[in-house]
Every structure is written in structure tokens, then in C-alpha cells.
Amino acid sequence: MEVFAVPDIPEIEPGDDLAALIDERVDLREGDVLTVASTVVSKAEGRGADLSDFDPGARAHDIAERIGEIAGERKDPRFAQAVLEESEELVMAAPFILAVTHFGHITVNAGIDRSNVPGADLLLLPEDPSASAQRLSDALGVPVVVTDTSGRPFRQGQRGVALGWAGISAMRDWRGEHDREGRELTATVEAVVDELAAATNLVTGEGDDGRPVAVVRDWDFGDHDSHDDLFRDRDGDLVRQALDDFEYDPD
């Protein structure tokens, strides 16, 4: 398969027709999968926001105070309020906020970006990344994965992950198939949308040559079972249950 970034995507403004901007810059073919960074989706969808848009309630004040005490510097309760409004629930409130977004993704600060937003304090994640992917897929005629980069337990650093997808299933399910010695595969469900996000993150980069859109060409999902349950719910996630019980102690 081939993986390449779409060149010369301009800085995206609210209301921009992202599909048209992509379509002008790449000849998509049948079989291509397009990955689009959530930052440009959010910008096109007008998801920039200012801290002054958020009126912190008691819980936001508590959280900001607690994180601030641990960090030894004042934290803005308006930011905590923004995270609360973007979250279905919190997995952890301190020493940082680990939140479940309304669409099920678990990430620090509900994925709110404070570094990459011309003319706004904050950039919120797309409200429904799979709906965003569907609109782009309908316009462009290929499967689309809306991506972000995210840290993870156990391993340092960040890697590309899928937030939403359309025209492709999230998971390739090998269970019930057989290895080449004839033994049945028992526990292999492959999160292909995350792997596609990771693959394209290798070529899209960060920083001053950021290229937020990429194409995976000549990759074949193959003839396998599939499903779309990418995000674990609480019942199926012992780590989440353990974090619910966890009290952070800085000493």
C-alpha cells in the first residue's frame, strides 16, 4: 500500500468547504482511504471557542483548584468548564482531566486543543466525528477516517488514532479464521481505523509543515467480519473501573 500526504492544504477557516479543498488537491481513486486530522474538521465546522464562552460552575472551580494545587500554579476554571461540557463523564479529574467525550473517545482534556487555533483560545473536537467523516465521504466518494493524536497508558508518546469513520468498518475481525497450520484464531480483532490513523501520522507530521490530510492507496480490508465498536464502555474496561476507584496522591 502507499501512504502520502495531500499537499498544500491551506489554513482552514470556519465554513470552509473542506471536501472541495481536498478534491482540488488530490485525484482520489476507488480503494483509497482518506484520513483527515480532526483539527481541520473542527476549524471548518467552527469549533473554535474562547475561554470567555465558558461560565465555570462549582465542579469546574473544584477541579481547577485541585489540579492547580498539584501543579503549583493557578489553573483557569473556565478551561475545566469547557472540558466538562465536552465530556460525557470524567475518568479522572486530577492531576489531569481524563474524559470520555460525548462520542465515546477517552482522552486528556476531552481533546480540547490550546495550541493550534488562530483567532480563538481553544479548538474543540468535532461534535460527532463519524458524522463529519460521513459528510466528507459522501462528497469525495471514498472512505474517510477523522484522526487525532493521543497518548496512552503503559507506553510513552502519542500515536495517531481514529475518532470517527465512514465508508469503512472500524474493526477487522479474524476470529474463527485459521492460521496456516489450521489452528483457529481466537482473539484477533484488529482496529484498522486506528492503524490507518497511525500509518498516516507518519507522513502528515506536526509543526510548521503540518499536512492534515493523507491518503492510503491500494490497501485491502479483505473479506473478513467487521464491526464498529471501537470505544470500550465501562463494563468492558477494567482500567476504567480501576481509575474510577483511584485517588491520586502526589506524595
Added chain:
Amino acid sequence: MEVFAVPDIPEIEPGDDLAALIDERVDLREGDVLTVASTVVSKAEGRGADLSDFDPGARAHDIAERIGEIAGERKDPRFAQAVLEESEELVMAAPFILAVTHFGHITVNAGIDRSNVPGADLLLLPEDPSASAQRLSDALGVPVVVTDTSGRPFRQGQRGVALGWAGISAMRDWRGEHDREGRELTATVEAVVDELAAATNLVTGEGDDGRPVAVVRDWDFGDHDSHDDLFRDRDGDLVRQALDDFEYDPD
């Protein structure tokens, strides 16, 4: 960049010269990165084992009993003993064993494979995957990443991950660089070896056409800071701390 599987790798036997078998099947070029599934590295290194090789101690009996009670079926304490011997410590013992391998990777059952081993009950992970990668890299003249597939908290399914690497840094560090609006990037350290493992897992597949070796061609690490700290230690991992305190309650 291009990503492709090396064709026709045969079933690997203990003592096989894996580098020679790869070299016969692909013309590697400068700039290529080779990924090699830990299963074939383990097979070549004679890491197959039988349950009868393991003499379960009291702790292995306890763990097997506890997991067996939860699962409602007897569990073999020899397998628990194998996991203990392959582990530096356990993060969780039930309802499944989540272990830290001697080289720092956190995974279920210390990565011991029970499904993919002709002529043996078990296949252990390579003892030191980065040393294995170094030997292959020295023989083949390109960077090598030894890979596995692994589940993860918060998200369903498995994806490719790096266990060891040589000739390449694990992490691409963008901190201190700037985005295209001139703002400094603050928190971006990219786990490129995991992304390379994920990218190649899309083409290597599982099952009866398993292709354990793949090439990433024309990918550029670029001029960035780098480091090799892929595996979090306990102090830097709140999830691991939370799991230490966690008592699984099946009711």
C-alpha cells in the same frame, strides 16, 4: 511512503537464519525500515516451550485458581508459572494476567502465545527484542522493528506495537518546534516505532496467509530530536498505579 509485506516467508524453525531468509526474498534499499513479527523472531530463537517445562509455585497456583474461579473453568497453573517467569512484575493477576515483561512491555500473559506454535504448547516473546532487532539490523543493513499485536485500555481490538527496535529511535520529539502560525508545540512526542508497527500490520495480516515481515519504504524520520523511552515506568503511569490498587470484583 510505501508499505508492503515480504512474500513467501516459510514456517520458521528454531535455529533458522531469519536474516538470510528475509534477504533472499526482498531487495532492501537505504531508507527502508523492516518490521518483523515477534512470532518468527521467537521461533528462530527457539522460544517455543511446553507447559511441562514449568513447575508451578504457590503464587502460580493461587493465580490459576483465582482466574479459574472467575472464569468458571479450571486454569493450568503451569501456564501461570510461565507468565510469572516471563514477567518482571504483574500489574494485575485477575480476571486475566497483565504483566510487565523483563524488557518493559505491558501486555496480557506477558505476550505468551498459545495458538501459533507448531510442535510446542507455548511461544514466549523474544528475551530481548531490541537485541534481536539489532542482530537483524546488523545483518540486513536497515533499521528493524520487532512487532507484536496487542490490546489496550479504553479502545477495543488490537493494533500493531513495537517490542524492540534497532537502527531507528523509538520516538520523534517535536517539542520546541513550531506550528505554521509560529506557536511552539508543547506536548508532541510521536511513538514512530509503534506507528510503523501499526502501518505494517495493515498489510501483514493474520490467519492462513500470515506474512510476518514487512517493509516501509521512502519514509523519512526527518530532522527531529529523538529518544528511546517507549515503555512507561510505574512512576510515570497513573493507570499502572491505579491498577496496583484495584481489586477485581466479578459481582
